[in-house]
Amino acid sequence: MRKPARFDIAALLLLTVTSVLPLRAQNVTVYATGLDGPRGLKFGPDGALYVAEAGRGGPNGPFDCEQTPPPVGPYHGGLTARISKITGPGQITTVVSGLPSGISSLPSGDTQGVSDVAFVGKTLFALLAGGGCSHGNPETPNGVIQVDVALGTWSYVADLSAFLAANPPANPAPSADDWEPDGTWYSMVGVRGNLYATEPNHQEIDRIFPNTGKVDRVVDISPSSEEWVGPTGITYHGDLYFGNLAPFPINPGSAGVRKLTPSGSFKVWEFGLTTVVGVAFDNHDRLHVLELSDAPGFPSPGAGKLVRVSPSGQAQDMLTGLVVPTALTNGPDGAIYISNFGAAPPGLGQILRVNVSD
Numbered sequence: 001m002r003k004p005a006r007f008d009i010a011a012l013l014l015l016t017v018t019s020v021l022p023l024r025a026q027n028v029t030v031y032a033t034g035l036d037g038p039r040g041l042k043f044g045p046d047g048a049l050y051v052a053e054a055g056r057g058g059p060n061g062p063f064d065c066e067q068t069p070p071p072v073g074p075y076h077g078g079l080t081a082r083i084s085k086i087t088g089p090g091q092i093t094t095v096v097s098g099l100p101s102g103i104s105s106l107p108s109g110d111t112q113g114v115s116d117v118a119f120v121g122k123t124l125f126a127l128l129a130g131g132g133c134s135h136g137n138p139e140t141p142n143g144v145i146q147v148d149v150a151l152g153t154w155s156y157v158a159d160l161s162a163f164l165a166a167n168p169p170a171n172p173a174p175s176a177d178d179w180e181p182d183g184t185w186y187s188m189v190g191v192r193g194n195l196y197a198t199e200p201n202h203q204e205i206d207r208i209f210p211n212t213g214k215v216d217r218v219v220d221i222s223p224s225s226e227e228w229v230g231p232t233g234i235t236y237h238g239d240l241y242f243g244n245l246a247p248f249p250i251n252p253g254s255a256g257v258r259k260l261t262p263s264g265s266f267k268v269w270e271f272g273l274t275t276v277v278g279v280a281f282d283n284h285d286r287l288h289v290l291e292l293s294d295a296p297g298f299p300s301p302g303a304g305k306l307v308r309v310s311p312s313g314q315a316q317d318m319l320t321g322l323v324v325p326t327a328l329t330n331g332p333d334g335a336i337y338i339s340n341f342g343a344a345p346p347g348l349g350q351i352l353r354v355n356v357s358d
């Protein structure tokens with residue numbers, strides 16, 4: 001039996017933070033506050049920063065369908081997730097709201113909602129992780145949606161809840177106590193007109209074709225190791241690269257970054273990292289890695305950090321003291337933008353701007 005794998009079980013049980021912990025760096029500023037579980041974020045062609053928010057769950061459910069086992073499940077759902085647009089420090093507007101959000105039965109709550117955003121040309125797409133019957137939202141499944149930024153409307157491109165149900169992984173481990181029937185979709189990137197999304201609970205990376213709504217599995221990671229891998233943040237740099245969490249309790253240095261070709265073959269590209277939740281290359285071929293927590297045991301608020309890996313493989317801590325961070329992205333100004341307090345109670349979420357220039 002593999003160990004419980006998802007960080008949201010342990011991290012949120014221990015998350016008792018009610019104020020911002022001091023960040024041990026002088027190159028960081030708070031770019032936005034007051035967000036409801038900020039997750040993936042990307043800059044759009046208009047220069048604004050678009051942020052996925054998990055929301056607050058809701059009162060609905062559980063319904064008569066397969067549920068996530070206790071203590072994580074059952075979830076209760078509502079349409080409280082959203083996508084926000086940030087045009088400058090503290091300048092936040094809502095692009096679209098009323099998206100599915102599910103809150104778990106954990107004492108401090110684990111909320112799934114919009115998990116990431118990505119652009120294909122000028123078109124905004126979003127990845128839903130709080131939808132589906134098992135999250136208390138039977139009418140709004142998990143999937144990829146297309147967003148009309150000007151009108152504030154959205155429509156489904158692909159139903160990922162249905163895809164998971166029809167295409168189970170090779171090693172679904174149904175007895176695992178954190179099994180998610182609708183998945184916990186995490187990160188998404190646009191590449192050559194298509195979208196690639198990671199799903200750490202079922203352990204897979206899938207490709208979505210926006211023009212047709214077709215979904216296919218690029219790689220099933222579930223049989224690749226005796227231990228749970230948990231693919232999370234994904235980026236494109238000639239090939240796809242994705243980070244992983246590794247099993248809990250945390251063993252520092254047990255996670256890494258893997259290189260994935262479009263054909264589905266992958267190999268470890270960088271090892272010795274811990275609880276990786278975000279990856280992004282800069283213009284100098286340096287990889288920036290976001291770690292949820294580098295403390296042994298279970299995730300600790302204030303133990304998250306940003307690490308830079310040089311092309312030669314040398315790792316350097318760029319920022320420490322982060323509180324359950326969930327995602328990062330490159331800014332057009334050369335800075336790194338981070339979703340901090342990403343797995344925290346609603347309203348505590350921050351976006352940090354980190355100056356990483358030499």
